[in-house]
Amino acid sequence: EVIEREIEAMLGLRDRREKDSELYKIANEVFDRTTRETLAYLHRRGKIEALYGVISTGKEANVFAGVDGDGNRIAVKIYRTYTTEFRRIWEYLAADPRVGYLPKDMRKLVFVWTRREFKNLQRAIKYAVRVPEPIIFRNNVLVMEFVGDELPAPRLKDVERELTREDFEELYDFTMSVIERLWKRGDMVHGDLSEYNILLHDAPVVIDWSQATVKRNRMSVELLKRDLRNVINYFGRKGVDVDDFDDKFRELIG
Numbered sequence: 001e002v003i004e005r006e007i008e009a010m011l012g013l014r015d016r017r018e019k020d021s022e023l024y025k026i027a028n029e030v031f032d033r034t035t036r037e038t039l040a041y042l043h044r045r046g047k048i049e050a051l052y053g054v055i056s057t058g059k060e061a062n063v064f065a066g067v068d069g070d071g072n073r074i075a076v077k078i079y080r081t082y083t084t085e086f087r088r089i090w091e092y093l094a095a096d097p098r099v100g101y102l103p104k105d106m107r108k109l110v111f112v113w114t115r116r117e118f119k120n121l122q123r124a125i126k127y128a129v130r131v132p133e134p135i136i137f138r139n140n141v142l143v144m145e146f147v148g149d150e151l152p153a154p155r156l157k158d159v160e161r162e163l164t165r166e167d168f169e170e171l172y173d174f175t176m177s178v179i180e181r182l183w184k185r186g187d188m189v190h191g192d193l194s195e196y197n198i199l200l201h202d203a204p205v206v207i208d209w210s211q212a213t214v215k216r217n218r219m220s221v222e223l224l225k226r227d228l229r230n231v232i233n234y235f236g237r238k239g240v241d242v243d244d245f246d247d248k249f250r251e252l253i254g
């Protein structure tokens with residue numbers, strides 16, 4: 001079938017025949033028909049020339065390294081269309097005033113979730129927060145700038161053993177300024193800001209904007225508290241002279 005061959009070509013399998021590669025196994029396991037069609041569409045549009053490696057496999061999405069038609073490196077986040085996270089996704093979307101109609105069908109709900117992450121990335125950039133530049137989304141596939149050199153940039157969690165107190169202090173200031181800028185200027189909250197969602201490249205980059213939302217969301221204050229608590233606790237454990245949670249919270253809310 002045409003689409004099958006197109007996907008094989010994108011994965012470099014036509015030439016290599018490496019059908020036992022990790023990439024092939026994961027693609028085979030998680031690319032359902034919709035995903036294959038979506039990838040084939042993006043391929044025809046030159047948005048994804050090839051996928052050549054798996055960066056991360058998660059409960060709700062897999063992230064791949066690839067290149068676009070112009071040879072630029074990209075990261076491709078592909079949400080699973082069948083996820084055990086359906087309930088959580090539904091609840092988060094239902095609370096977001098930007099989201100209108102909520103599809104009953106899981107697959108379509110995941111499309112809404114993907115689009116929202118894309119919009120969140122655009123919005124964060126507008127408020128000068130460093131994130132992977134969003135390039136295009138379609139259905140459950142989000143194409144963005146690849147953060148890294150040869151290899152994807154490490155997460156803060158991956159390199160914390162190599163960092164000094166001064167590094168943590170700088171990173172704390174960076175992270176706190178992201179929280180403040182998002183909330184005060186962008187009317188926005190990330191909602192899952194932690195050492196797992198900060199990549200260290202030339203400068204720190206904040207990723208994973210799927211649960212981010214706007215201040216008007218009735219859950220936003222809870223999410224803000226969660227981010228503040230996680231960040232203050234983490235950097236406090238690393239020896240940084242962190243802010244008092246209540247003071248910071250009141251300063252932001254008041």
Ligand code: ATP
Nearest residue numbers: 055056058059061063075132145146147152207208
């Ligand atoms: P998890 O559940 O593991 O947190 P997730 O579904 O929340 O995964 P992300 O956090 O967005 O998805 O991405 C998973 C991992 O993929 C990240 O921890 C990071 O290592 C890598 N990654 C994501 N986006 C990029 C990017 N643009 N460039 C390089 N690596 C990336």
Ligand code: MN
Nearest residue numbers: 196197207208
């Ligand atoms: Mn993540």
